[in-house]
């Protein structure tokens with residue numbers, strides 16, 4: 223599925239997997255990663271883990287917003303340190319907090335920005351943004367002030383803005399948390415059809431249906447890595463055990479992943 227024609231031909235250098243090699247990251251006084259090595263090649267990769275386990279930090283390393291204190295992160299042949307300015311053409315990102323992402327006053331400007339930055343003429347980018355909005359049930363939103371949108375509507379604009387730039391890799395950090403059910407379902411279906419690599423962090427485990435691989439981060443380490451059903455069952459069993467240990471009298475709700483109890 224094509225959302226936008228690419229503004230400029232993609233550099234061959236962005237082909238190939240994401241690789242982290244010996245990555246060390248300290249944020250504030252806390253060591254988040256102490257020698258993380260990973261190859262991320264699958265088309266659909268999920269990240270799960272407790273609050274503070276390092277999911278957002280990992281995504282920020284891949285899009286070059288955060289540079290490792292030691293080690294390297296590469297996207298194909300692009301090194302996030304040396305080739306930082308080339309990354310936005312290849313790597314799209316939807317932030318957990320939309321207010322950290324939105325920079326323009328109007329919806330149209332926000333969505334057209336990426337293609338214009340890549341060289342698409344403004345009139346063409348604006349027309350394509352209008353078309354994209356219409357395809358997602360938001361016809362006529364272009365002139366709306368972003369500040370007047372609800373949280374979920376802002377989240378939708380951020381997702382569309384990321385797609386508009388035609389990335390090869392889409393990084394999503396809790397992208398659907400404020401979307402209503404119908405919009406969430408529609409996006410999950412569209413996501414499944416997108417011809418690009420998706421790496422998504424979420425606490426909504428059902429979003430990983432159909433994913434190729436899930437990584438469970440625990441204290442900056444990989445606690446489990448593999449098919450979603452396997453990893454999510456381990457993760458949920460661990461979470462339930464810890465919830466029980468914290469409050470032995472707790473009545474745990476049934477259901478969940480992989481029959482974990």
Ligand SMILES: Nc1ncnc2c1ncn2[C@@H]1O[C@H](COP(=O)(O)OP(=O)(O)OP(=O)(O)O)[C@@H](O)[C@H]1O
Nearest residue numbers: 249250252254271272273274275276277278279280
């Ligand atoms: N800007 C920052 N300054 C200092 N420390 C930070 C900063 N951002 C994150 N951290 C720390 O880095 C660690 C990893 O945070 P990160 O945001 O990657 O976690 P997360 O898994 O995405 O959590 P959540 O599920 O809550 O979104 C945490 O201990 C956090 O306190």
